[in-house]
Amino acid sequence: MLALRTRGLGKTFKVKRKEPGLRGSVRSLLRPEWEEKPAVRGIDLTVGQGETVAFLGPNGAGKSTTIKMLTGILHPSFGEAEVLGLSPWKQRSELAYRIGTVFGQKSQLWYHLPPVDTFELIGRVYELKREDYARRSRELIERFELGPYLRTPVRKLSLGERMRCEIAAVFLHRPSLLFLDEPTIGLDVVVKQRIRELIRESNRSEGTTVVLTSHDPTDVEELCSRVVVIHHGGLLLDEPVERMKRDVLNRKTIRLTTASELRESELPLPEGTNAVRKEGRTFTIEVDLGRTAVEDVLGGWIGRVRIEDITVEDPPLEETIKHIYGRRGEKEEGA
Ligand SMILES: Nc1ncnc2c1ncn2[C@@H]1O[C@H](COP(=O)(O)OP(=O)(O)OP(=O)(O)O)[C@@H](O)[C@H]1O
16 A cells, blocks of 8 residues: 655745845845746655655755645645645645654654643544553553653753654654654764664554655664655655665765875775875775775774874765765766
8 A cells, every 4th residue: 555656746936036235135125026946846756555765865955845745734836646545735634643743853842841741732632532542652651761751841851852752742643654854863872773763663563654854874774675865856766775775875984084194195095995085184085895894994004004083984975865866877878
């Protein structure tokens, strides 16, 4: 069964054209001129029930606009969408009973109230039967280990504690489709891991469909089986995470600061590595894990290079997307 399907879904915003300077501001106030700004350029997408899909793209790519159309917040300019068999903008309140949304940057809990009060409120808004609400909230409080924070006003909770409550709250009405927008933003590594486990477990035990946006590659790797990349409002890539990992995430970035000035030619770089930047004494080196291992690269420097500092990181998602974009461009040119 399909959780959602879109055909040629798009949104064009009408924005005021503004000329520079004070005179321009006054003119656009008195005699505004409008221009069309395409945000989403016609997306075809299907997501099956129970799938876990990462929805990625650089800032301004059109992710939020797409999610807002799929949740009925925005009316599209063209195209069609069906979410759980409903039209999001025509049957918005019906849909609200069946989906859940978490925005990492915005809280749905009442700031001055303890989470337990918001839970009660959500139970009433979604018209859950008393005994059903009691059973479900008990189960979630246990699973998310919320006991210690339940009666503390939200304003006094740490970000990690609050996010656990946020995610538990969204599961109260048993949504069959979850939209998670940056659910682990700003959290420390341990809390991020716990949040991911809880989302994964809900997907496994309740078959909840998950559509996630995140700038953290670990969220994508650990939570999703499929990745959809949007760029300049259009679909760029739609493939299993495994394949993307093999092709693109199979890289690490090493940042090496040497204790003394070193020319690029003096740094031993084995096959499968590529020095992409040198700023002062800091080199940025990309490692293709399919061709060499990070420890072999580091091993080649020990005793030969005086090292002041070294870090090993995943390439930033923005770079990964640029890499995908480059690869696609090459394919299209070659076609
Ligand atoms: N209400 C609006 N009016 C005019 N333009 C808008 C509006 N909302 C979004 N846009 C524009 O549409 C484009 C897509 O924005 P959107 O917020 O969907 O991107 P995004 O992929 O979610 O980015 P981010 O990762 O930064 O949240 C951007 O160029 C943005 O400036």
